[in-house]
Amino acid sequence: MPVNDAPVWFITGCSTGLGRALATAVLERGWRAVVTARDPEKVADIVAGHEDRALALALDVTDATRVAAAVKAAHAAFGRIDVLVNNAGYGYLAAVEEGEDDEIRALFDANVFGLADVTRSVLPGMRARRSGHIVNISSLGGLAAFGATGYYHATKFAVEGLSESLAAEVAPLGIKVTIVEPAAFRTNWSGPSMRQSATRIEDYAETAGARRKSTMDTYGNQPGDPGRAAQAIIGAVQADEPPLRLLLGKAALDVVTARLDNLRSGVDAWRDVTLGADYPDDGTVTG
Secondary structure, three states: OOHHHOOEEEEOOOOOHHHHHHHHHHHHOOOEEEEEEOOHHHHHHHHOOOOOOEEEEEOOOOOHHHHHHHHHHHHHHHOOOOEEEEOOOOOEEEOHHHOOHHHHHHHHHHHHHHHHHHHHHHHHHHHHHOOEEEEEEOOHHHOOOOOOEHHHHHHHHHHHHHHHHHHHHHHHHOEEEEEEEEOOEOOOOOOOOOEEOOOOOHHHHHHHHHHHHHHHHOOOOOOEOHHHHHHHHHHHHHOOOOOOEEEEOHHHHHHHHHHHHHHHHHHHHOHHHHHOOOOOOOOOOOO
C-alpha cells in the first residue's frame, strides 16, 4: 500500500500500556500514526525507523490549546485523520466520601473533558470527508461499578453515554464509533499510573480499603495482554460492521453478563411499580 493511501491513526496516551501497544501495531502494519503523549520523548522509540509515516507529538488532553495544535499538526503532516483513539486517562482509588476535590476534577478533566475536546477537534475533518472511526477507550468499569473506584466509574460511565450519543449523531455522516471496555490488562493502570486519595476513613476499611489493596496487588499479574487487545481493536475498526461496544478479556465478559442478569432481575421485580408511575389510560390524575 502506498504510504499516502495508508490510513492515519491519531492515538492519545501512547507512552505506556494499550496506547503504546496500539501505536506499535498500527505502524507494524505499514499504516500511518500520530503518536501522542505528554512527554514525546517517551514515544520516540515507537516512531523510530518509521519517520516517513509516524509523528510523535506532545499532547496533554486537558490543555485545549495543545489539543487543537496537535490535530492541526496531524493534518499538516498527513492531510487527514481516519481513526481517532481516545486512550489517555488514569484511575483514582478512594471511597466516595474520601474523594478529594482537586483530584476528582483532574480525573474528569483527563478522562471525560479531554476526550471530548480531542473528539470535537477531530470531527470537522471527518465530517468533511464523510468518513472516519472514533474509538473511545472506556473500561469494564464503564458498565459495572465496585467500591473504591466510584469516581473512576463515574468518568467511564460518562464516556459510555457520550459515545452512544455521538454514535447516533455521526452514523448518517459515515463516521463510526466503537467503545472499548477492557477488564484488567497488564498496564500501569493499577501501578505507577494509579492515583489514590490521601484520606482514609476507617469505616470503609473492609469495603473501599480492601479493594484499594486488591486492585494494587494485581499490578504485574493482570491477565489481559495489551498486544492482543491492540489487535482486537484493529480488527474491530477493519470490520464491515464494527461493534458499538467491544469487551476485552474474560473477566469483562463474565462481569457484564452477570450485570445484565442482575439488571433484568431488578427491573422485573419492580415492573408493576414502574408501569404504575404513568398516567392511567383514561387520563385520570392522582396525587
